[in-house]
Amino acid sequence: MDHYLLTLWNKVKSGHIKVEELSNQIFLSSKQTRRKLQQWQEEGWLTFQPGRGRGHTSSLKWLRDVEQAYEQDFFKRLEKEAIENVSKLLVLDWSVEAKQRLMTAFQSKLGFHQEGQDSLIIPRFYKVAAVHPLEAADVHSANIVSNLYNRLVTLTADNTVTAELAHTWEYTDTSLLLYLRKDIAFHDGSILKAEDVVHSLQRMKKDVHFSKLWEPITRISTPAPLVLKLEFPAGCSYALQLLGLISASIFKEVNGRLLGTGGFYLGENTSEKTVLCAFKQYFGHRPLLDRVEFIHIPKEFQVVYHGGQETEEVDTFEVESDSGFGIVILNPYRNTDMARKEVRDYIHMLIAHHRHELHEINSRITGNNEGCLIGQSKTYTMPEIPKPTISKPLKFRWVNYTTDTSLWLKEKLERAGIEVEMEEISFHDSLYNFELRADTDLLIHGEIFEINQSLSYFFFLKNSFSPINFLVERDRYLQEKVEAYQTIPFADWNAHHLRIEQYLQSESLCVPLYYTKRQIPFSINLMNVEIKHFGYVDLTRLWTKPEV
Numbered sequence: 001m002d003h004y005l006l007t008l009w010n011k012v013k014s015g016h017i018k019v020e021e022l023s024n025q026i027f028l029s030s031k032q033t034r035r036k037l038q039q040w041q042e043e044g045w046l047t048f049q050p051g052r053g054r055g056h057t058s059s060l061k062w063l064r065d066v067e068q069a070y071e072q073d074f075f076k077r078l079e080k081e082a083i084e085n086v087s088k089l090l091v092l093d094w095s096v097e098a099k100q101r102l103m104t105a106f107q108s109k110l111g112f113h114q115e116g117q118d119s120l121i122i123p124r125f126y127k128v129a130a131v132h133p134l135e136a137a138d139v140h141s142a143n144i145v146s147n148l149y150n151r152l153v154t155l156t157a158d159n160t161v162t163a164e165l166a167h168t169w170e171y172t173d174t175s176l177l178l179y180l181r182k183d184i185a186f187h188d189g190s191i192l193k194a195e196d197v198v199h200s201l202q203r204m205k206k207d208v209h210f211s212k213l214w215e216p217i218t219r220i221s222t223p224a225p226l227v228l229k230l231e232f233p234a235g236c237s238y239a240l241q242l243l244g245l246i247s248a249s250i251f252k253e254v255n256g257r258l259l260g261t262g263g264f265y266l267g268e269n270t271s272e273k274t275v276l277c278a279f280k281q282y283f284g285h286r287p288l289l290d291r292v293e294f295i296h297i298p299k300e301f302q303v304v305y306h307g308g309q310e311t312e313e314v315d316t317f318e319v320e321s322d323s324g325f326g327i328v329i330l331n332p333y334r335n336t337d338m339a340r341k342e343v344r345d346y347i348h349m350l351i352a353h354h355r356h357e358l359h360e361i362n363s364r365i366t367g368n369n370e371g372c373l374i375g376q377s378k379t380y381t382m383p384e385i386p387k388p389t390i391s392k393p394l395k396f397r398w399v400n401y402t403t404d405t406s407l408w409l410k411e412k413l414e415r416a417g418i419e420v421e422m423e424e425i426s427f428h429d430s431l432y433n434f435e436l437r438a439d440t441d442l443l444i445h446g447e448i449f450e451i452n453q454s455l456s457y458f459f460f461l462k463n464s465f466s467p468i469n470f471l472v473e474r475d476r477y478l479q480e481k482v483e484a485y486q487t488i489p490f491a492d493w494n495a496h497h498l499r500i501e502q503y504l505q506s507e508s509l510c511v512p513l514y515y516t517k518r519q520i521p522f523s524i525n526l527m528n529v530e531i532k533h534f535g536y537v538d539l540t541r542l543w544t545k546p547e548v
Contacts, residue, residue, distance in 0.1 A: 009066035117290035133249035149249035149260035187265040194222035288543035316521040324448030344508035352382035393419035
């Protein structure tokens with residue numbers, strides 16, 4: 001094995017690069033590096049095209065996965081060669097994941113056996129939809145993302161901003177400077193630089209789903225090593241809080257792999273199983289669990305969080321978790337009867353008069369006669385109004401997770417003499433197919449906020465995954481109200497939230513439907529159970545109590 005080649009593989013990707021830069025990565029002279037490149041090209045590892053003439057950059061293209069080939073060679077040697085010879089290979093510049101695999105195999109040869117990994121098994125009905133911070137539009141994916149990546153700062157429920165990748169910051173009316181921690185490792189062992197953060201945030205700023213959030217911020221740069229600068233000449237009251245969103249998690253891509261800095265790295269992600277493994281170089285508190293497995297199970301099975309060495313019959317205790325709220329979106333922009341306010345008001349009245357019955361169809365949910373902001377929204381009632389004329393059936397699209405409530409609402413509407421055409425759509429289409437959303441008269445949407453409710457409500461209004469954003473983009477009053485957040489101090493946002501919510505209710509555009517909670521069974525051997533992101537347990541704090 002050539003340790004120079006492995007080092008180069010893990011530090012340089014295909015593309016244009018100068019020989020001097022390659023030399024610096026492997027600590028050889030330019031002449032020695034050229035000889036190595038020629039050798040590796042002849043062996044079929046890569047192709048290297050020298051730049052011709054002044055100003056022309058050379059280019060490198062990888063043809064084989066060096067680390068994968070070397071890892072296979074390591075295991076073969078481990079079976080055949082003397083242990084002292086193979087041990088020398090462990091000092092090569094492997095990625096974090098590869099070195100962990102090699103160390104485990106090597107220790108087994110020496111007779112060193114780990115006591116048994118502390119693992120957590122979490123049953124799941126559905127495959128994780130996304131592990132990319134910019135694609136995690138559902139709560140299951142967001143929960144995974146929160147364990148794989150870090151943000152510059154985090155925002156607590158009481159509006160306190162706490163340091164994460166950034167250790168401190170300086171705020172002015174037109175800019176924000178953040179100072180990054182030193183020696184934070186990505187999951188491949190590379191060290192986080194300010195340029196990585198700039199690139200990650202620029203990806204979010206340009207993303208179609210989040211670009212509106214970033215409009216006030218005109219420039220993201222790094223004026224010095226480990227320093228980040230955000231500029232907003234017209235002001236941006238929420239620039240610091242924006243960096244606390246899950247979607248603002250910092251990541252980088254290396255050779256097609258998505259890397260984070262979180263307490264866990266992604267060990268496996270298939271339709272059957274998603275595995276998170278503890279990242280031992282984590283800059284924070286290393287997770288006490290070694291491994292978390294999300295296993296796909298049929299819906300008829302009960303979801304119980306239990307240790308990897310336990311049977312599912314182990315004694316359990318239940319933890320209550322908020323699972324968000326449900327709303328009915330009434331679309332006035334489809335050129336149907338729903339465009340008339342008296343039709344929307346009548347449907348709103350029917351929902352308001354019957355939503356207290358929802359507990360009968362699902363014991364986990366209760367009727368919501370307030371709004372989306374728990375503890376802030378005001379209780380309201382709808383007066384009796386006469387039924388308006390409706391010329392044709394209303395189109396009612398529904399998603400599998402709203403089956404019970406959608407069928408319940410269909411029955412209430414039809415009993416009141418309103419015909420509906422029901423059509424089921426996939427969860428994926430409900431998030432990403434904007435044409436289907438526009439071609440619907442009404443739909444039920446379930447939402448769960450992150451820890452900080454105030455920032456979450458603003459995000460709910462602004463990100464394009466949200467059905468509320470569909471209304472904001474088409475209503476001038478809502479647009480003006482949402483634009484006003486740019487200059488309102490974050491501490492004063494709640495009053496503004498309530499004005500927007502009251503408008504959505506008075507226009508019968510967004511009708512509160514239910515609150516929901518869930519009871520999560522945990523093995524009695526699991527310690528430090530604490531609910532954190534999106535109503536899920538904080539995986540970094542869990543540990544399993546061993547038998548004594």
